[in-house]
Amino acid sequence: MNDFVHQLSFINNHSLIMKKRHEQKLIILSFGLLIAFSIPVSLLFNSEKEVFGYPMILVYVFAVWMLSIIVSFVIIKKYDE
Amino acid sequence: MMSSFALFAVVLVYLALLFLVAHLAEKKKSKIWINNPYIYALSLAVYCTAWTYYGSIGVAATGGLNYLPIYIGPIMVIPAWIYINTRIVRISRVNKISSLADFISLRYGNSRSFSAIITLVCLFAIVPYIGLQIKAISETFHLVTETPMSKNILTDNATFVVLLIAVFSSYYGTKYVDASEKRLGIISAIALESFLKLFFIIILGLFVIYFAFDGFSDIYQKASKFPDFKAKNTFNGIEGAMNWMVLCMISGTAICILPRQFHTAIIENRQEKHIKTAIWFFPLYLLIFTIFIFPIAWGGRLIFEGQNVNPEFYSILIPQHFNNTLITVLVFLGGLSSSISMIIISAITLSIMVSNNLIIPYGLLGKFKAENEVRNTRNITNIRKFSIFGLVILAFGFYKYFILKTSLDSVGLISFVIIAQLAPAFFGALFWRRGSYKGAVIGLLAGLVICYFGLIIPQYYFSYNSELKGVLRDMYDAFQFFDIYFLTRIPEIFFWSILVNTGLFTILSVSMKGDYRERNFAELYVDIDKYIQNHENAFIWRGTAYVSDIKNILERFLGKKKTEQAMRIFNIKYNIDSQTETADSRFIKFSENLLAGRIGTASAKILIEGVTKEDKISLKEVLNILEESKENITLNKKLIEKSEELKQLSNDLSSANENLIIKDRQKDDFLDSVAHELRTPITAIRSAGEILADDDDIPLDIKREFLNNIITESDRLSEIINDILYLDKLQHGEIALTIEQNNIVETYKKALNPISHLIQQKNIHISEVDLLNQYIFEYDEARMIQLFQNILGNALKFTDEKGTIQTKFSEKDDFLIIKIFNTGKNIPEEDLEMIFDKFYQSKNQNIRKPTGSGLGLAISKRLVEAHSGNIKAENSGLGVTFTITLPKKIYNNEVE
Numbered sequence: 001m002n003d004f005v006h007q008l009s010f011i012n013n014h015s016l017i018m019k020k021r022h023e024q025k026l027i028i029l030s031f032g033l034l035i036a037f038s039i040p041v042s043l044l045f046n047s048e049k050e051v052f053g054y055p056m057i058l059v060y061v062f063a064v065w066m067l068s069i070i071v072s073f074v075i076i077k078k079y080d081e
Numbered sequence: 082m083m084s085s086f087a088l089f090a091v092v093l094v095y096l097a098l099l100f101l102v103a104h105l106a107e108k109k110k111s112k113i114w115i116n117n118p119y120i121y122a123l124s125l126a127v128y129c130t131a132w133t134y135y136g137s138i139g140v141a142a143t144g145g146l147n148y149l150p151i152y153i154g155p156i157m158v159i160p161a162w163i164y165i166n167t168r169i170v171r172i173s174r175v176n177k178i179s180s181l182a183d184f185i186s187l188r189y190g191n192s193r194s195f196s197a198i199i200t201l202v203c204l205f206a207i208v209p210y211i212g213l214q215i216k217a218i219s220e221t222f223h224l225v226t227e228t229p230m231s232k233n234i235l236t237d238n239a240t241f242v243v244l245l246i247a248v249f250s251s252y253y254g255t256k257y258v259d260a261s262e263k264r265l266g267i268i269s270a271i272a273l274e275s276f277l278k279l280f281f282i283i284i285l286g287l288f289v290i291y292f293a294f295d296g297f298s299d300i301y302q303k304a305s306k307f308p309d310f311k312a313k314n315t316f317n318g319i320e321g322a323m324n325w326m327v328l329c330m331i332s333g334t335a336i337c338i339l340p341r342q343f344h345t346a347i348i349e350n351r352q353e354k355h356i357k358t359a360i361w362f363f364p365l366y367l368l369i370f371t372i373f374i375f376p377i378a379w380g381g382r383l384i385f386e387g388q389n390v391n392p393e394f395y396s397i398l399i400p401q402h403f404n405n406t407l408i409t410v411l412v413f414l415g416g417l418s419s420s421i422s423m424i425i426i427s428a429i430t431l432s433i434m435v436s437n438n439l440i441i442p443y444g445l446l447g448k449f450k451a452e453n454e455v456r457n458t459r460n461i462t463n464i465r466k467f468s469i470f471g472l473v474i475l476a477f478g479f480y481k482y483f484i485l486k487t488s489l490d491s492v493g494l495i496s497f498v499i500i501a502q503l504a505p506a507f508f509g510a511l512f513w514r515r516g517s518y519k520g521a522v523i524g525l526l527a528g529l530v531i532c533y534f535g536l537i538i539p540q541y542y543f544s545y546n547s548e549l550k551g552v553l554r555d556m557y558d559a560f561q562f563f564d565i566y567f568l569t570r571i572p573e574i575f576f577w578s579i580l581v582n583t584g585l586f587t588i589l590s591v592s593m594k595g596d597y598r599e600r601n602f603a604e605l606y607v608d609i610d611k612y613i614q615n616h617e618n619a620f621i622w623r624g625t626a627y628v629s630d631i632k633n634i635l636e637r638f639l640g641k642k643k644t645e646q647a648m649r650i651f652n653i654k655y656n657i658d659s660q661t662e663t664a665d666s667r668f669i670k671f672s673e674n675l676l677a678g679r680i681g682t683a684s685a686k687i688l689i690e691g692v693t694k695e696d697k698i699s700l701k702e703v704l705n706i707l708e709e710s711k712e713n714i715t716l717n718k719k720l721i722e723k724s725e726e727l728k729q730l731s732n733d734l735s736s737a738n739e740n741l742i743i744k745d746r747q748k749d750d751f752l753d754s755v756a757h758e759l760r761t762p763i764t765a766i767r768s769a770g771e772i773l774a775d776d777d778d779i780p781l782d783i784k785r786e787f788l789n790n791i792i793t794e795s796d797r798l799s800e801i802i803n804d805i806l807y808l809d810k811l812q813h814g815e816i817a818l819t820i821e822q823n824n825i826v827e828t829y830k831k832a833l834n835p836i837s838h839l840i841q842q843k844n845i846h847i848s849e850v851d852l853l854n855q856y857i858f859e860y861d862e863a864r865m866i867q868l869f870q871n872i873l874g875n876a877l878k879f880t881d882e883k884g885t886i887q888t889k890f891s892e893k894d895d896f897l898i899i900k901i902f903n904t905g906k907n908i909p910e911e912d913l914e915m916i917f918d919k920f921y922q923s924k925n926q927n928i929r930k931p932t933g934s935g936l937g938l939a940i941s942k943r944l945v946e947a948h949s950g951n952i953k954a955e956n957s958g959l960g961v962t963f964t965i966t967l968p969k970k971i972y973n974n975e976v977e
């Protein structure tokens with residue numbers, strides 16, 4: 001029974017899970033990450049210098065990574081419908 | 082040091098735990114702990130295989146930053162899942178898609194051949210990868226037990242572990258004949274494994290950092306003395322960064338297209354909103370995983386520098402080096418978890434593809450058409466079960482005979498690149514209407530050829546040959562020209578294959594006329610949000626078909642009962658008469674959907690095609706119909722909105738009407754009451770007047786009494802008329818309040834003064850209780866005196882002689898509360914609300930003879946409301962309490 005009932009009953013489940021505008025914030029975040037890890041930008045941090053005692057590039061990669069988690073968490077929790 | 086037997090027992094217990102979790106989850110499907118989004122998000126971590134657990138550490142120790150792209154690629158793509166995956170989930174749901182092959186091939190005209198090609202691509206890419214997992218299990222098993230690798234399959238413990246995994250997958254993976262069903266048992270077990278493997282690597286990480294070394298900075302300090310440390314932790318110039326970026330792109334596509342990722346993220350998605358949790362949770366999971374790779378890899382190098390050990394197995398060798406059996410075994414179990422979750426999900430999703438896209442459409446459809454439901458169901462699940470076993474055995478063979486020599490990292494990346502060949506067709510399906518079947522297939526094949534010569538031959542050819550020979554050598558020499566010197570082999574081949582693949586796909590697609598069926602699905606895919614509610618309407622089909630023929634086919638797969646149930650639901654949904662004999666396009670799509678989960682979309686189409694006769698439609702017609710139906714959908718939406726507005730309006734109107742009717746009736750009642758109230762004194766006056774007029778001989782004292790009666794009744798008459806007029810003015814807001822700061826107790830005293838003699842007359846005890854912190858409040862003093870007098874007057878009337886009246890002032894929050902209690906007869910419960918109505922008393926004349934106008938309480942209520950407060954009466958103990966609640970500050974000082 002299950003297998004075709006849900007095919008018909010998803011109607012009440014179709015609404016957007018997020019407003020388009022907030023959805024686009026996440027997509028922009030995606031592009032932002034693409035740019036942050038792309039060659040011209042990531043090479044800026046490619047130095048033998050150390051930040052907080054660690055290689056700069058590692059600090060950069062993990063900081064961007066952490067930031068992206070926080071940003072997406074905030075967007076998702078704030079605009080939860 | 083652990084004996085083989087003990088470790089094998091541990092593995093058995095661990096597998097039993099997985100069985101138990103799967104079993105419980107299957108049984109308690111509806112429970113919240115099973116239905117939470119974290120299970121979904123954790124199941125996505127099937128991405129982290131033995132490659133992550135062992136391979137990445139090897140890369141970090143020897144290849145530097147190149148271990149990162151495998152995780153950076155996904156995190157770049159994951160935020161966009163909110164758009165990409167939501168849409169794929171919707172498309173898959175409405176079309177009952179059960180695998181990657183179905184998803185891509187349905188878009189390109191539901192083509193049987195394309196779905197078969199995709200299945201083969203997945204097999205080529207994934208089977209070696211499964212082999213790799215088996216290799217990891219086997220090698221780590223021998224590493225932990227410190228036994229030599231066994232050449233004999235029958236004595237190799239890995240063989241038995243793998244067989245158990247196959248049993249597990251084939252049992253829980255084929256529970257439902259409909260492959261688009263959710264497999265909660267498996268997914269919960271995978272989620273548990275994902276949790277455990279993370280947990281175990283955290284334990285190992287902490288062990289390395291704080292036990293083997295003196296904190297993170299200790300490892301860092303010591304490791305930075307390696308001559309190659311700096312080079313390993315920076316990009317090797319622009320070339321290194323270039324390779325790094327291409328690797329990110331490879332893994333970014335892999336996270337969307339890898340069959341096991343597609344299966345966990347799309348097919349097993351139970352609620353769209355779970356995707357939202359995964360968007361932040363999964364990158365976090367990967368981050369925690371990755372953070373520990375660095376200290377483990379460099380810690381391992383520090384410990385084993387100069388010894389001949391495989392850096393890929395540092396995570397097992399380090400705890401072993403310190404003779405910590407517990408952590409060694411935990412790490413082994415973590416690695417085992419990552420391997421078997423990958424094997425399970427890959428085997429299941431590949432088996433669905435093999436059965437639904439390869440074996441059934443190419444061999445068994447004819448046979449199925451003649452069988453009944455029970456046998457078909459059994460056959461379908463059996464095919465999947467055997468496929469799972471077949472795949473695992475194939476992978477096992479691969480591990481035994483091909484990849485023993487190569488590293489985890491390279492096999493994994495090669496399989497990523499092969500899978501990435503599906504990317505143009507895959508993303509094209511989501512975003513591009515004009516992408517065509519021929520373009521997609523030719524592009525894919527060309528990309529595969531490049532991968533074959535660029536990656537597979539070099540990888541496996543050298544397993545048996547030391548150098549290129551003959552034709553092969555000439556060919557490689559000819560293509561020397563295309564060598565990109567600054568890219569390593571895998572990024573280089575990725576670049577060329579994707580370039581050629583995408584190029585052919587796009588150019589061929591735009592240079593050929595599209596097919597109507599393909600375009601039909603293209604519209605449905607790209608505009609899924611528009612069609613999601615009635616996607617069956619978006620399927621365009623013209624021809625002759627009979628319900629009975631289609632029903633006959635459905636019954637062979639669903640059984641009689643389910644078929645009838647399904648048809649009933651369909652008829653209700655589209656409001657179709659159940660006696661209808663001819664089937665329309667909606668019914669055809671509906672039937673295809675019912676079959677799709679069981680035998681795949683392509684086979685479903687072929688079966689339905691067999692009993693119907695389709696007329697050709699031109700592409701132009703299809704586009705017109707779609708345009709129309711799109712317009713219809715928007716029009717429909719607008720109509721629904723409009724009709725909802727109208728409904729709202731008519732509701733408002735009817736409630737307004739009802740109010741008017743009530744008002745009207747109230748007015749009538751009011752007039753009746755007024756007439757009645759006026760008649761009583763007038764009758765008295767008139768009869769007194771008549772007697773006085775008729776009889777001149779009345780004694781003087783009686784005459785005086787009559788005259789006095791006339792005066793009091795006239796007074797009462799004017800009182801009533803005044804009250805009516807006053808109430809009317811109050812109701813129409815013609816009386817403005819003069820709100821000022823006043824002392825409430827003084828006001829009360831002022832109200833009490835004129836009636837104190839009445840109180841004394843009846844010998845009533847009157848008292849006040851004062852619980853106020855302040856005495857100054859904002860109100861209209863004259864009205865407040867009137868209010869007190871009305872209530873007190875009312876209380877006086879109903880209090881028996883020697884009774885009590887008590888007034889209590891108190892404050893609560895921003896309100897002043899005045900309670901006036903009097904002993905006396907209770908008010909009937911049902912009348913408590915009505916006593917504030919006009920002339921309430923007059924309707925209950927049997928209770929008490931009327932005195933006063935009968936409007937006192939009605940006026941009181943209006944007065945309190947004018948001060949934005951409220952008044953209520955309640956029976957309390959021996960009497961009645963009137964509670965007046967007034968706000969301390971009045972903003973709205975106008976009477977409504």
